[in-house]
Amino acid sequence: MEKYLNEFAVGQKGKVKRITADGKIKRRLFDMGVTPNAEILLRKIAPLGDPIEVTIRGYELSLRRTEAQAILMEVESD
Amino acid sequence: MIKFALAGNPNCGKTTLFNTLTGSTAHVGNWPGVTVDKREGLYKKLAEKVQIVDLPGIYSLSPYTPEEVISRNFILDEKPECVINVVDATNLERNLYLTTQILEIDVPVIVALNMMDAVKANGDKIVIEELQKVLGVPVVGISALKREGTDELMQKAFELAQTKRNGTTILENTIVGPIIAKVKEALPQDLGSKLFHAIKLIEGDELEVKAHPEADKIATELKAQQPDDGFDGDYEAVVADRRYDYISVNFKKAIVKANKQGMTKSDKIDKVMTHRIWSIPLFLVIMFAVFHFVFSEDLLFMNAIFGLEIKSETAVNFFTGMGYEGEPLGGIPSLGVFLQSWMGFVFDQLGELFGLFMSTDTWYGALIIDGIIGGVGAVASFIPQILLLFLFISIMEDSGYMARVAFIMDRAFRKFGLSGKAFIPMLMGFGCSVPAMMAARTLEDTCERDRTIRLATCFSCGAKAPIWAMLAVVVGGFFGDIFVFTIYLLGIVIAIVSALIMKLFGKNHDVPPFIMELPAYHAPQFKNLMAHLWEKLKHYVVKAATIIAASTVVIWFLSNFGWAFWNGMVEIENSILADIGRGLSYIFYPLGWAMGADGWKYTVATLTGLIAKEDVVSTCELLGLASGAIGLSTAGIYAFAAYNLFTLPCMAAVATAKGESTKKGFWVTLAWWFASSYVISLIIYWVLELYSVAVWAGILVTLVLVAAIVASGIVLSRRIKKYSKE
Incomplete structure (x- = not known):
């Protein structure tokens, strides 16, 4: 099943399929290791509902929902 | 070398x-x-x-x-x-x-x-x-x-x-490999690191495309000839993907991971620190504790609760250093206040030492003792508090907690065009604008950094508190408390409104991205902390002190000499500064507080506030405006307070703002401080004066704000409920 990362629930896991952002945000995502086939686990949502915290390539990354919206995922497990 | x-x-x-x-x-x-x-x-x-x-x-x-x-x-x-x-x-x-x-x-x-x-x-x-x-x-x-x-x-x-090395790339055996070779040939002969430039060109790197347009043409052509491999010809994506691919395939062998089970220590700490409901209250408690230890004059509220206090006449010498002016101390001071008093004490002693050799009646004696030692001492007395504040902030930064603070506060700040990281500098503004502006360094975006520095002074700093205390006495009793409270609230409200205005009219509409690593927690290193503090200290002392010393001497001169300065020193009423004050007071007429026979005195007090904000009070006293003698209406008092809150901060803070902002940002900041203080003071005076319900207006403002806070609290708790359901 395909889903954007911002639609994930806490504890859900998946693989990156595609990045739909442009320019600076796209590059930043790539540089932080958010590339196709990278595994991402949604760890936590901030107290006010945004941003979110994910585990990727063995470290913790925080990003906003608007940025997560640009990451198309293949859902692996709940 | x-x-x-x-x-x-x-x-x-x-x-x-x-x-x-x-x-x-x-x-x-x-x-x-x-x-x-x-x-x-x-x-x-x-x-x-x-x-x-x-x-x-x-x-x-x-x-x-x-x-x-x-x-x-x-x-x-x-x-x-x-x-x-x-x-x-x-x-x-x-x-x-x-x-x-x-x-x-x-x-x-x-x-x-x-x-x-x-x-x-x-x-x-x-x-x-x-x-x-x-x-x-x-x-x-x-x-x-x-x-x-x-x-x-x-x-x-x-x-x-001693050796030379030519660049190597892991992209050689990928589809990008052949293109790299050809683009390399198209680059100028004498260019070094051709491999690097060629790869960046293929990625469409702005800087390289501008520098080597011919080679870029070839790169673009070659890329177009390649078959699509699912990236829509986006070579920035291809290159990043291949790098990570190569790393995960080739370095698996190099790492032997132990089978770990359960949560790491860092995970456990994080569970508490970024808890859905408790993280924000916890953060506020931590920040309050930090401020309490740095700025409180009544440690752990032991005086307020148990009536425990130190009276200077009974205290040992060690403590009398602190209360050397002889007033009862009213509680055990926090470490920050204690050290600050000591610093002031040291400079006073230094002044007295010089007083043995020269009299303050002579111009050079006055210059050295009142001007330089007094002025620099006023600024230097903040050093212990700045260092202490930074010690705590550095601990938060080094331990990895600061990144989490940005994480939990980001949502609230984004509405005002700022990111969560701006929260700490602003909060620190309540203590002192100087460390607040320095802390803005952690903000990556220069535009955001400039705005944060600009707004840091809205948060009433420790040195402005004596001004409110002086004015509160005039407002009187119960309303005095409300007056001080509304001034602090006014600062916060204006900061929010200002941020919104800058967001609406500023050039940069986007909030910078928040794609940020949350590092694992670890205990801060003593050596690193000290290196950090040493750097801040040098920054403050070297950069600010030069400007402070110079401006102090200038203002001292203006307030002690008449136009015929060769005739020796004069009373402040006859000084150049008094004349400047009289001249400038016309500008401030619309603000209410500069009118009348005493109007110029308030103007002069505001000017001397540029050295240190406490000087507003001492100048008022010097000019005979102390407590009872303030002849302003409540509207005038509010307007005067507002002007001093929002105008240029002290020279130390101005110097810091200059050092920490971009060049253009600094000038905008100066203009902003001048303009906003004038406009706000003007509005406050005329609104309060016209309706002549000054105090009640203050109460009304308070009630509206409390209602707003309660309302946002309700919205917040709903949000939390909504998300915890998800």
């Missing part, structure tokens, strides 16, 4: 390594044109002295952040003899991504595999020989913290520095 550059991700222990290598020889300079620190130091244990340059922490050599551009230009243009790529061994995958880019430059590279002690503690193992084989450059396992392997690292780097 040979030069080594330290390059690596943020948080990879680069600074620790730098401190270990250079000891106390480090000094901080500014990069030309950009306000990012370059740190340089000397390593002396080799046959030859080596200059170590600490480049800013980066994740990539892309052209999007100033740090990245600086690092890549340094390596390309300054041609260090060797690049020491510091790699966090506990997070190899992402760290090596930068390594694959650095290797493409024609420069000797050595990889310092840092935090090997942490790897061992986790029970993992890294096969260094394997890594070395894949990377093709020497790899040395070190622990910068425990000083293990650093000498070996430097020895190897030194040997490497």
Whole structure:
């Protein structure tokens, strides 16, 4: 099943399929290791509902929902 | 002298390594044109002295952040003899991504595999020989913290520095390989690091495309001829993907992971610190505790609760240093207040010492004792509090908590065009604007940094408190408390409104992205903390002190001499400053408080407030306006308070703002301070005066604000409920 990362629930896991952002945000995502086939686990949502915290390539990354919206995922497990 | 550059991700222990290598020889300079620190130091244990340059922490050599551009230009243009790529061994995958880019430059590279002690503690193992084989450059396992392997690292780097190295790339056997070869040929003959430039051109890097348009044409053509492999011809994506691919395939063998079970210590701490409901209250409690220890005059509220107090007449000498003016201290002071009083005491003693040799009746005696020692002393007395505040902030930063603060506060701040990271500097503004502005450095976006500095003064600082206290006495009794409270609230409201205005009319509409690493928690290192504090201290003393000393002397001169200054000193009523005050008071007529016979006195008080905000009070006293004699209506008092709250802060803060802002941003900030204080003071005076319900208006404002806070609390709790359901 395909889903954007911002639609994930806490504890859900998946693989990156595609990045739909442009320019600076796209590059930043790539540089932080958010590339196709990278595994991402949604760890936590901030107290006010945004941003979110994910585990990727063995470290913790925080990003906003608007940025997560640009990451198309293949859902692996709940 | 040979030069080594330290390059690596943020948080990879680069600074620790730098401190270990250079000891106390480090000094901080500014990069030309950009306000990012370059740190340089000397390593002396080799046959030859080596200059170590600490480049800013980066994740990539892309052209999007100033740090990245600086690092890549340094390596390309300054041609260090060797690049020491510091790699966090506990997070190899992402760290090596930068390594694959650095290797493409024609420069000797050595990889310092840092935090090997942490790897061992986790029970993992890294096969260094394997890594070395894949990377093709020497790899040395070190622990910068425990000083293990650093000498070996430097020895190897030194040997490497005698050699030459041509760039290598892991992209050679990918679909990009053939294109790289052809683009390389199209680049100018005499250009160094062709491989690096060619790859960046293929990625469509703005800087390279501008520098080599012909080669870019060829690159674009070649890319168009390639079959699509699912990236829609987006070579930035292809290259990043191949790098990570290569790393995860080739370095698996080098890492032997122990089978870990359960949560790490860092996870456990994080569970509490970023808890859905408790994280925000917890953060507020932590911040309150910090402020309490730095600024409270009644430690742990022991006076308020138990009536415990120190009276200067009964206290031992050690404490009388603190209450040397003879007033009862009314409670045990916090460490910050205690040290501040001592600092003031020391400068007073210094003044008295000079008083033995010269009289303040002579012009030079007055200049040295009242002008220089008094003025510099007023500013220097803040040093202990600034350092203490920074000690706490550095602990929060080093431990990894600061990143979480940004994480939990981001949502609230984004509405005002700022990110969560802006919260700390603003909060610190309640203590002192100087450290607040310095703390704005943690903000990556220069525009956001400028705005945060601009708004830091809205949060009424410790030195402004005496002004409110003086005015509160005039307002009187119960309303005095409400007056002070509304002034603080007014500051917060104006800060929010200002942020919104800047968001609406500012050039930069986007909030900078928040794609940020949340580093694992670890105990802060004493040595690093001290290095941090030393840097801040130097910054404050050197940069601010020059401007402060000069401006202090100027204002001292203006307030002690008449136009015929060769005739000697005069009373302040007859001074140049008084005349300037009389002249300027016309400008302030519309604000209410500058009218009448005493109007010029308020103007002069405001001017002397530029040295230090406490001077507003001392000048008022000097001019006979003390407490009872203030002849202003409540509207006038509010307007006067508002003007002093929002106008130019003291010289120390102005100097800091200049040092920390961009050039343009600083001038906008100055204009903003002048304009906003005038407009706000004007509105307040006329609104209150016209309806002549001054105090009630203040109460009304309070009620509206309390209602707003309660309402946002309700909205907040609903949000939390909504998200916890999800």
